[in-house]
Amino acid sequence: MAVEFWFEFASTYSYPAAMRVEDRAAERGVAVVWRVFLLGPIFRDQGWNDSPFNVYPAKGRYMWRDLERICGAAGLPFRRPAIFPQNGLMAARIACWFAEEPWLPRFVRAVYAANFAEGRDISVPAVLAACLERAGQEAPAILDRAARPEAKAALRARTDEAVRRGLFGAPSFLVGDELFWGNDRLDEAVEWAENALAARPADR
Amino acid sequence: MAVEFWFEFASTYSYPAAMRVEDRAAERGVAVVWRVFLLGPIFRDQGWNDSPFNVYPAKGRYMWRDLERICGAAGLPFRRPAIFPQNGLMAARIACWFAEEPWLPRFVRAVYAANFAEGRDISVPAVLAACLERAGQEAPAILDRAARPEAKAALRARTDEAVRRGLFGAPSFLVGDELFWGNDRLDEAVEWAENALAARPADR
Numbered sequence: 001m002a003v004e005f006w007f008e009f010a011s012t013y014s015y016p017a018a019m020r021v022e023d024r025a026a027e028r029g030v031a032v033v034w035r036v037f038l039l040g041p042i043f044r045d046q047g048w049n050d051s052p053f054n055v056y057p058a059k060g061r062y063m064w065r066d067l068e069r070i071c072g073a074a075g076l077p078f079r080r081p082a083i084f085p086q087n088g089l090m091a092a093r094i095a096c097w098f099a100e101e102p103w104l105p106r107f108v109r110a111v112y113a114a115n116f117a118e119g120r121d122i123s124v125p126a127v128l129a130a131c132l133e134r135a136g137q138e139a140p141a142i143l144d145r146a147a148r149p150e151a152k153a154a155l156r157a158r159t160d161e162a163v164r165r166g167l168f169g170a171p172s173f174l175v176g177d178e179l180f181w182g183n184d185r186l187d188e189a190v191e192w193a194e195n196a197l198a199a200r201p202a203d204r
Numbered sequence: 205m206a207v208e209f210w211f212e213f214a215s216t217y218s219y220p221a222a223m224r225v226e227d228r229a230a231e232r233g234v235a236v237v238w239r240v241f242l243l244g245p246i247f248r249d250q251g252w253n254d255s256p257f258n259v260y261p262a263k264g265r266y267m268w269r270d271l272e273r274i275c276g277a278a279g280l281p282f283r284r285p286a287i288f289p290q291n292g293l294m295a296a297r298i299a300c301w302f303a304e305e306p307w308l309p310r311f312v313r314a315v316y317a318a319n320f321a322e323g324r325d326i327s328v329p330a331v332l333a334a335c336l337e338r339a340g341q342e343a344p345a346i347l348d349r350a351a352r353p354e355a356k357a358a359l360r361a362r363t364d365e366a367v368r369r370g371l372f373g374a375p376s377f378l379v380g381d382e383l384f385w386g387n388d389r390l391d392e393a394v395e396w397a398e399n400a401l402a403a404r405p406a407d408r
Contacts (some may be wrong), residue, residue: 056250058372168262184388
């Protein structure tokens with residue numbers, strides 16, 4: 001039983017979750033399935049044309065302070081981005097099309113660091129190219145592949161799947177059909193997967 | 205340094221927080237200040253005429269399951285109320301006017317138990333009277349006192365204070381100006397207050 005980690009590159013609370021999920025899961029012998037999706041279409045269905053953290057300013061002010069505390073406690077560098085939310089569409093097409101590649105987690109973490117620690121604009125191809133290189137990849141072929149119609153369609157299908165399976169925000173974790181929402185639920189989701197593993201018959 | 209516990213009687217996640225906050229704070233030598241407020245006016249300012257858990261069904265479905273898990277883990281009885289959100293106005297007027305009474309925490313917990321464990325309607329005076337009696341009080345005088353204009357005005361003022369101090373949901377915790385939102389932040393808020401106490405000069 002794996003934990004599915006559903007993330008969106010513009011999502012603030014996805015940052016500390018993305019940086020920690022692989023280590024936390026490994027500590028408990030749980031595999032991580034990386035599942036990128038887009039919040040934009042989901043938020044539009046809820047009547048928002050912007051991040052709820054911008055739509056509701058009190059919530060936004062709180063979130064930035066809370067995120068600062070969370071990153072501080074986790075030892076993660078954090079710098080509030082000048083642009084929020086950033087456009088993570090191109091990054092998401094890459095992360096969706098190459099979801100099963102062994103280098104994918106390194107790329108995802110590099111994009112989050114660019115957005116939330118380094119003040120970079122993750123909609124810029126050169127920034128994504130640098131992230132791919134940090135993950136040991138040659139960028140041009142991957143950027144090209146991720147811009148093709150089938151990669152775009154794959155991300156749309158993934159976002160549809162997120163809605164169908166009950167997701168409404170990011171980060172989210174799925175263990176089978178059991179849904180956990182928010183960076184705060186990372187440990188609980190991993191533990192749920194660990195217990196599901198332990199409860200399986202001995203044919204493992 | 206105390207932790208201010210800001211709650212709303214209709215708020216689902218306020219239930220596990222209200223049942224645990226006094227014990228958790230006592231373990232760390234931190235005092236609790238009980239601060240009831242109303243979410244209705246705050247939600248109306250955000251454009252909602254109902255709980256966001258009803259406005260956004262996916263979020264609502266998740267919340268009920270999440271609350272069930274939280275109560276299970278904390279050993280708290282839980283039964284999903286037939287009516288949600290309940291009308292906690294009268295209970296809130298009592299909790300606001302008698303906020304500093306030593307019996308108040310017992311009353312608050314009795315109201316939450318009535319709402320989220322016993323399937324009672326907390327807008328019914330007889331239900332509130334039973335909660336007051338569980339807190340060792342004679343109900344008629346208190347119900348009468350809480351229905352007077354100055355008690356109504358006090359609750360309005362308290363809700364205005366909540367907005368002014370940055371609150372946008374419940375439960376919330378304040379330690380000085382430091383805001384923590386959600387049942388998930390109970391321990392962190394209490395720890396913040398404990399550290400603030402420890403950092404004070406020796407004139408304690």
